[in-house]
Amino acid sequence: MNFEPSLLDLFKSEVETYTAILKEGLISLRNNPAFVNKSETLIKAAHSIKGGAQILEIEEAIQLSQTIEESLIAFQRGKLSLTPENIDKVSKDVDMLKVFSDLSFEKSGESISKHKVDIIPAYPKIQDKSMIDLFRTEIETHLEVLTYGLLSLESNPNDTSQIESMMRAAHSIKGGSKVMNLEISVQLAHIMEDCFVAAQKKDISLGPENIDILLKSVDIIKSISEFLDKGLEQWLIENKEQIQTLLDSISLILEGKTVSKVNVSNVPSQQKSEDKDKMVRVTATKIEKLMGLTGEIVVNDRWFSPFLGSLIMLKKIQNELLNILEKLGEVTKKEVDLKQIHELLINAKEKNKESILSLNSRLNDLDMFINSSFFLSDGIYHEVIGIRMRPFSDGIKNFPRMVRDLSRTLNKKIQLEIIGKSTEVDRDILEKLDAPLTHILRNAIDHGIEPMEERYSKGKPETGKIFLEAVHRAGMLIIRVTDDGRGINFDNLREKVIQKNLASPDIVEKLTDAELLEFLFLPGFSTASKVTEISGRGVGLDVVYNMVKEVGGFISITSIFGQGTSFHLKLPLTLSVIKTFLVEINKEIYGFPLSRIEKVFVISKNEFKIIENRQYFNLDNSNIPLIYMDDILEFEQYEHDQDENPVVIVSDGSNFYGLIVDRFIGECELVIRPLDPILGKIPDINAAAIMLDGSPVLIFDVEDLIHSIENILKGKKLSKINTSKEKIKKILVVEDSATIREMEKKLLEKKGYEVDVAFDGMDGWNAVRTENFDLVISDIDMPRMDGIKFITHIKNDDNLKSLPVIIVSYKDTEDYRQQGLEAGANCYLTKNSLQDETFINSVVNLIGEPL
């Protein structure tokens, strides 16, 4: 049987989960033998791995999990005593089993069994995750020093000031690696250190070829630290020869020989794993500032209760005043005693004065409080936003090396100058910048900067220059990439535009240079005559453009033919705050990202034009379709007969659309909040936010909106509910092993059934009570609720008892079969049935074909 890689991946992740359970359980068992009563979960874990391994026919894994399961059962039944030695033995088996989750192994496990003997003893597994993290962070800093030092040494061979720090870095790496028992990295660091010592004494000189070698060594050390807990043994085996060549080459350097080009292939770098709840590094200063501010807020809040007290005093005075006035009224009713009236009036005046004074001072207090409170909350807000900021230099660490490597390959001399390394950039934007900047830089190196001879003949300096600059300006982050290369040939560009039929020749003639350059951002527009491996100018510039648009920024190019090209990226400072234009639709508030709005205005009904049953209006001599927002959002329809119609114009770059809303509200800056992932992607909506008065706002996804508009214009109904009347039979697969679950699901879906899955009996029991199924397929051994109990529940339920159930289990003894059938299962299969047609045939026999 041929398995898709996903099944293998599933198995691997399963092995990882279950071996972790086993490891933890064994530790508890060692510490507390009474835990043996709870070893059922461990047996199940071993059993589940065995199940997956059997499906994938991985003999070693089957045997190992079998041994572990048997030992655990023996522990449980008291047949094997719980001595530390016995437990360690099982623990070792688990370690070996864990190898299966790490490796990219083919079906034959031969290589695994071989190196688990050779390598594992030499590299004892380091269990302590925090140690590994610490080591990685340390190594990373030192490697940065090495890379920086090597690059500056290359561009300026006489400047030996960096050698000292490189020696220290190499020495520290050596020390760290020794602690971690990483022999190869110790050797590499050691020999590198020797190299730097020799270079400092001027015994040897480090030319570009030698620096190549040393940079490769940096890569290797980096990879070792990356693979530390991700199957280092395997990686070392794969790269053994490379490492040996490197060590040999460095020895040659030490002997003063210049090494001719060695063929060391690039080291594949680890893919970053997307961790949802990722750790974020924040400087201590930032946290201290935040703590200071929050402390002040707490102190500030104390102000309220005395303030309240003084207001109560004020109220008292006012009451007294009222009493006086009432008395005055009474007095004047009866008789006119001028003296008494006069006295009361004076009293009243005094009270009034008193309360005005008090009120004045309260108002002053309140005003001051509002001021300080505003500054505090503003301060906190900015600090919190600041936590998301990282210096620009953090995101561009790889660029100097990339520029150097590429220019060497192309035999060009290029210097990269970075300005604004400490400019603070939102970490999300920093991450997103990587690909576009790499792209622009590659373009500049490959096409922008001319080869040395060409530069020479043009009278330019031999070394080309690329500036990468980041600054804050007017609340935006500006990034500029400028090269002093050949620039863009506008005549060629004009020809290309005409040739590609993007505009007619007479229009192209009239286009300004800036307008012409816009064409470069169109998908698939390339001006490079030959597309090289490194880049073809234009291919992918649309990707850069899209990234910039996505975060609500702008991009422009300027170029002077013969003198160079410059890319300007204008990006928002942070992604967590977005400028929006708020509108009211159906009595609720929605926001358009301000950067995606072309225009807003109010048009009166008599400006509407009707063409083929659609509404249009005229803007700059073109007909722009008009659509009511409530149509798009599928709200209850009501008559639109207002004369004044607020319209928001959006565009996908080539087409414009007018969206009629109920009312304009205005511009507002909002802090973006994601919507509950349970909902999945809501059509036309990107995110939510909360306004100052506490009411939620939904923010539009303009790309999606345009898509919906096009569907409406094409006459497609948005709501297509149940297009096919014929009902496909629906099956619920209840199985705790991900491998087998996926396998069963695939088999059934291939046959044409609709399949839903549940992860255990409890989950399955919830599912059958809330949805209708035609058949349930269940395992027996499952956490939380086992299959037998699950089936018993179904058969005892008045509404569900007629629902057919198939058991698919490993347990093929008559006992279990009997138990399952007694519980009410219609059919009992073993997992071997998945290997041939038995499984599918049984399903079809029981409920018929899918339709």
Add this chain to the structure above:
Amino acid sequence: MEEKNIEEELSETVSIVIFRIQKEWLALPSIVLEKIIDAKNCTKLLHTIPHSKNPVLKGIINICGEIRLYVSLEKLLVLDYSNEENKTNHIYKRIMIINKNNNYFAFPVDEIHGIYRVDINSLQNMPDSVVKSKKSFTKTMFKWDEKLVSFLDEELLFYSLSKIKIKNYEF
């Protein structure tokens, strides 16, 4: 999970919150209760979701600066008494927020009776008269202050709420 079981075994009592929707008295384990807020002025905190054709999903609500899903237990449990006059005094109306494994849901209730400890042994089986849909969400029923209270199956409740979809929701 395990700890909870042990605790229950020890005490044999569970802490529950009793509340009313329409004329039905319902109860949930108070361990899932996150917060209760006054329903006064809450319309301002609500926002519907466009394209939503699901009667259970009422929209989103701002609960102390967090955006939560606003759902209708009334529609989920099909407690439809629209013909009868709803005599609820508005001052008792509250919004309950429940949470399990970081799945939060807010829903309106007509009254909250309070949080109590009940002996699980006193819980009785439910009478046959209970409507089908509510029955499937009810674990057991018990008498409290002369009221017949349905103890809801919180597992199933969270399960079905977390399967909430904007469209094509089937009952």
